[in-house]
Amino acid sequence: MEWTDETIARLRDLWSQGLSTAEIGRQLSITKNAVVGKAHRLGLPPRPSPIRNRKVKDGETGTTEATPRRKSPSRAKAAEPAAADLFTDKDAAPVKVSAGVAEKVAEKPAAPVRKAPSVAPEAAKPTPQPAVASRPLPAAAKEPVAARREPAVAPKPEPRVAPAPRPAMPPRFSTAGIDRPTRRGPSCCWPIGDPGTPGFHFCGATPLPGKPYCAEHAAIAYVKIRDRRD
């Protein structure tokens, strides 16, 4: 797997959107393992694991080996240092509210994440049929399977920088210099150019209802998730 800047950006985006690792893997045409592995290497915020803390530190009971399977799990690494570290900004922190949790919480008052409200529930679904169910996508509808998702261009979905709501405190990249769409309503947040680069900006076109992207980019962003299983 060649982790280009684009793929990494996509990974981060999808990851921050709360998609499951397997889902991300399907969209990127890679295995979930690759997704998780890379996510960890990137230091992406861990999402609620279905399993409990496996890292019960070595020693433990000592009587029976905890993980005698492979070799020697002597690599009882540290706990979970990295993730929290990354969120020095309060802005990024709220993202911790993951899909699963979000459903339960049902509200995030002081934690307006970038994801559009309408998008959240979709992405939160274990089996996302958003792209399939409600897709008034004209372009995509034409060639659903054929088009698939090949970005073709070089999209860099940048999760951090929120397009519309709350320009208060940008986490890492200041939206100040970013040329924001003139209109103030919802706008397509498909990134154009490299984040942090002078020319970087967002598409800004009128997004599809309930989608963060315009029809054009939504066709790229949201792909038939079906047919992906080989």
Place this chain on the structure above:
DNA sequence: CCCTGATTCGC
């Protein structure tokens, strides 16, 4: 069984 994410470790 299926799903999920986390971790390990050979490459």
Place this chain on the structure above:
DNA sequence: GCGAATCAGG
């Protein structure tokens, strides 16, 4: 660094 194998919980 990468990701299959594996683990482990729901």
